[in-house]
Amino acid sequence: MKKFFQQHPLIVLIIPLGLVFYFVYVGLGWNILVSLSGWTGLRVDYSFKGFGNYLRMFDDPTFWLSLKNTVLLFAIIPICVILGLLLAIILDKGLRGTNVFRNIFLLPFALSFVVTGTLWAWMYNPANGIINSVLRAIGLGSLAGKWHTSQETVMPAIILALVWQFSGYVALIFLGGLKSVPENQVNAAYLDGASSIKVFRRVVLPQLKAPLATAIVVIAMYALRSFDFIWVLTGGGPGYSSHTLSVMMYRETFLSTRYAYGAAIATALLVFVLLLVVPYTYKTYRR
Numbered sequence: 001m002k003k004f005f006q007q008h009p010l011i012v013l014i015i016p017l018g019l020v021f022y023f024v025y026v027g028l029g030w031n032i033l034v035s036l037s038g039w040t041g042l043r044v045d046y047s048f049k050g051f052g053n054y055l056r057m058f059d060d061p062t063f064w065l066s067l068k069n070t071v072l073l074f075a076i077i078p079i080c081v082i083l084g085l086l087l088a089i090i091l092d093k094g095l096r097g098t099n100v101f102r103n104i105f106l107l108p109f110a111l112s113f114v115v116t117g118t119l120w121a122w123m124y125n126p127a128n129g130i131i132n133s134v135l136r137a138i139g140l141g142s143l144a145g146k147w148h149t150s151q152e153t154v155m156p157a158i159i160l161a162l163v164w165q166f167s168g169y170v171a172l173i174f175l176g177g178l179k180s181v182p183e184n185q186v187n188a189a190y191l192d193g194a195s196s197i198k199v200f201r202r203v204v205l206p207q208l209k210a211p212l213a214t215a216i217v218v219i220a221m222y223a224l225r226s227f228d229f230i231w232v233l234t235g236g237g238p239g240y241s242s243h244t245l246s247v248m249m250y251r252e253t254f255l256s257t258r259y260a261y262g263a264a265i266a267t268a269l270l271v272f273v274l275l276l277v278v279p280y281t282y283k284t285y286r287r
Helices: 002-007 009-035 052-059 061-091 096-109 114-126 128-137 155-177 182-191 196-225 227-233 247-257 257-286
Strands: none
Touching: 002 227, 052 257, 061 096, 061 155, 061 196, 061 247, 061 257, 096 155, 114 128, 114 155, 114 227, 155 196, 155 227, 182 196, 196 257, 227 247, 247 257
């Protein structure tokens, strides 16, 4: 077998490329075809229905709410970047216990979305969750609320939990960038009489562009993949108030068995991702 592959090296490339083509592009094409059909799940129906599912989607208030919530998830990007940068600056000071805190900050990122959702569902529990229990213990029981079961607070509750999960990882990304800043440039700036703020703004910050780009990509990627976290924490509720495009796609496809409509939502999610990724990638590589 080894000799065969040595004599036919192209096969080593063709096999994985063929698998990628089949599972990615064939699957994508099949999804688009299904979105143009009338398949309801009760029976296989590939008859062409045109853009009826897309017109229905654009006329569906739940779709626009899901799209708004999907966009709202990206609010975690600036919050995580600011918190991560502040934590990185503190860790870069070389204080005692830095290694311990570095591991503590990284721990939330190491947890799966399912574990994180379960943990925060317990913390948000209105009856005996740790957040409301602490508020009552310090005499602020009037502030206790139904954090993840109220339409007014469910999205901020989701964003807070995601910020908790990713800020520490972003801090480590920035910490690596801070460690790579040449000390001679920093010392030269101080010798020229620059203040600490000016040194950070003029010398350090410009050299954090690569870590910043990495942090943005990582956070955006996980924000779009947070279906299982939202599903465990809220199930898309209360009502439809925490629906995102991925949650809506799952509900329509697997719970309501409207496969064609779910495929249309999946296509809309793909277009949404491409509208974000393509301009950013083009701008990054153009530099």
